[in-house]
Amino acid sequence: MTDTDPNSTPERKRGSGVKMVYDLLRDEILDLVLPPGSPIDEVQLAERFKMSRTPIREALVRLAGEGLIDTLPNRSTMVASIDFLNMHTFFDALVLMYRVTTRLAAQYHRAEDLQVIRAHQADFAAAVAAQDALAMIATNAAFHSAIAEAGRNAYFTGLFNRLLDEGRRILRLYYQSYEDRLPQRFVDEHEDIIAVIAARDSEAADRLATIHAEQIVQQIQKLFARGGKLDIAL
Template sequence: MTDKPTRERKRGSGAQYVYDILREEILDLVLPPGSPIDENQLAERLSMSRTPIREALVRLAGEGLVTPLPNRSTVVANIDFFNLHTFFDALTLMYRVTTRLAGEYHTSADLEIIRSRQEDFARAVERQDALAMIATNREFHAAIAEAGRNSYFTGLFCRLLDEDQRILRLYYSSFNDQLPKRYVGEHEQMIAAIEARDINACDRLAKAHADQIVSQIQSMISRGATANIPL
């Protein structure tokens, strides 16, 4: 159903394999926030011992995607709706600083990647594929951050984009309105500003884009349009 437990795997790849699977299932809300992660069950499903599974869990805990309860089972990290404003603050600032730095340090190769990601996003919008929009939008901004070449910022930004993806998935049915098309245009403007190395325009556009996204999330939440979560 999910993943065939490949019999032979290269030595050293076990923990990474578990990490990738768990990470994806957490971000896709296959494992909803708060749900416990059973080490034994996972070990059996992936046909390996608990050691690499524990290593993956420790790594995920370091990124804040799971919360280890001492002497009790590790659970998928909850989304802290009470302190969402701190999340929005950090997300907005990282949008701005990564786009600025992309304007400063990008190469033509970076621009190609960014444009390619933007095409992916535009196609997802045309298809009205909400899940693909979330994923491709994330990749688009991650590519911009990469072009900024500051690993401290890209690291935090990617963590924030992960959290963002989980929140958006919670409400993704709301994506079938006219907003995404606006995002396509905003993305185009950002690309142009980056290419022109216009730092001020990068900052202004990134801030406007972030504000758009923040207010969309806020309206989603206030509407309470929770979509696909069984719990």
């Protein structure tokens, strides 16, 4: 019983390690468990996941490719900062992607897409009812991501999901203390959006998505104006 020791627990499928590290690190970054500026140490992660540095580095390269971590050559690597100075570019892109993905969903969705969208909407309504801010953020993102998927344009869904991720990070900054809640109004707007998508009314979808997106942007900007825990590395 040397290397066939059943208790040596190297029982991890070949290639699953990278995905595991990637997924978990990504979640920790987006949930601000690892706030912007946090140092990422390869050997520390290697010990934590009980694997060599090679798969760790591959996961980090992928995260760097998505802009979630920044790498200083030959030096440290850390969680990417949030660019508060250019927040308006984020809002511009977010509103436009809300519009175009909703419009395309009205145009190209199939019957089964509506099932998925309605399921996510139910989750969102439940989160609002429970006044669970963190759940609202997650379920709202999932709802709109599902709409984007129904629009069937990989270029748009790619950018949109990236924006939703960044939005998740920004919102967590302010909602981690559960001190506020997104209004019931968003639930109603979601219902209206589902209706116009189902009716394949592209123009109405665009219009409602615009209003909805600008509501959300306004909501975020209000939080900014009120001020928050901005003691985070820029």
